Amino acid sequence: MAIRVKVVPVSETITAATPATTVANNVVVLQQSSDVALDIDPDQVAGYVKDGQDLVVQLKNGDNVRIANFYVDGQAPSQLFLVDKEKLVAVDLPAAASDGPLAASYLPQDTLAGFDSMTAAGAATTGGGVSGAMILGGLAAVGAAVALASSGGDGGGGGETSPPPPAPPPPDTTAPSAPTALAVSADGRTLTGRGEAGTTVRVDSNGDGRPDTTGTVGADGRFSITLSPPLTNGEQITVTLADAAGNVSGPGQVTAPDTTPPAAATNVVVSDDGSSVSGNGEPGATVGVDTNGDGQPDITGVVGGDGQFTLPLDPPLTNGETVSVVVTDPAGNSSPPVSVQAPDYPDAPLLDASNGSVISGTAGAGLTIVLTDGDGNPIGQAVADANGDWSFTPSTPLADGTVVNAVAQDSAGNSSPVASITVDAVAPAAPVVDPSNGSELSGTAEAGSTVTLTDGSGNPIGQVTADGSGNWSFTPSTPLADGTVVNVVAGDAAGNTSPPATVTVDASAPAAPVLNASNGTTISGTAEAGSTVTLTDGSGNPIGQ
Incomplete structure (x- = not known):
């Protein structure tokens, strides 16, 4: 018999206006997953069979209608419709199954089929309609619940009634066990x-x-x-x-196994003050932060449930250090590293000791040195030259004990840590100079001060530093001549200079002493005033002084 068919993609809907064609050689070939409507009454179907990718509709008259490519891997399943009382009936088939007979149920639709001939070349329908509860089991006839009758003879006679077909087997409602x-x-x-x-x-x-x-x-x-x-x-x-x-x-x-590395961290930044690193990563993963470039995490933390992390950096990174961040998931898979640079702040300037007349020191070349007192009041500014040297001369020397704070700033306005000194405007006390025969000069002065020696004409003799106890000594390469005047001053680190102390070299030996006759109980005589008289016996053994 000639069977009519309507085919549309599954994304569209079959309506009464959808064009119909005649099935050629009882084969419908689908090019994609489709809605397929056959002008066949469900009572005419004996069963359905899956054959590879094809669906075979078996008719009770012995014909088969093959719908090629009804099942296609990777595509949504096609949908088959039949016709009952001029309306479409959906055939509910398993979405995926092995080859062989298929169980089916029918779901009547409100959509008019719109075929020219509603029952495939006028094939007789003896049933009274399709119920949504009708079930096809394997190759059982869907029309088995509808009695089929025919009368024998040629009218008026009592004819015989055909026996009803056997009842279909009960449906299978037992689910398989879980895999x-x-x-x-x-x-x-x-x-x-x-x-x-x-x-x-x-x-x-x-x-x-x-x-x-x-x-x-x-x-x-x-x-x-x-x-x-x-x-x-x-x-x-x-x-x-x-x-x-x-x-x-x-x-x-x-x-499934977890062998996929997590995505690299994103939005990784070091805070402006260098005290923390933050970013985004896989929730629950471990964040490792390498701050010294050895490839090992110095700091670790965990990405929060919101996919964000913030880890403290102690000490803060403010010298342009490279920070590398790696995310590691619970399975041990590590992401590619992400590197960012910490802010690059200038180093603190160096300040020389000062007596308040000049403030000086060193810093990075080209940096601006900002000077303030201990209360934050401005003192002045200077710029480090190409060698890093800088100095500032106040209009009025700063008072003794004034605290001077200095920071170095770059062109971007980044400021270094603070460096401080306290003005020392008090000169050391005059040093003490011991008498000398010119072979060595010694004495005491302010601890740590620089002791400068000159002759009476101001010519330099030498320079030495007083130790922690204030003692100092200087040995000329050639002993100083008798009568040489030696002037000595002490200068501290702030540039303050003490009053001078003076000594005259005495390189002449005293005249021999005169000894009075003695009975041994007392030894007396005369010598150079202030000289020390040393007594020994004939063997050189000391007697007294």
């Missing part, structure tokens, strides 16, 4: 497990409740399904089994 022994290969490409032979394996890998991949349990109760793309990020996989009657098992679950 077991689920496992995912180390490379995330293969899912294996066990289940009821012949059932359809439905794999949901993204948690949306819909199967993303399907397969079939083999006759040995085992299945192996290729996962494409591979699952290597610890995905939670849910697996169910569906039998030919559409019954679905409880879920089985398995976790």
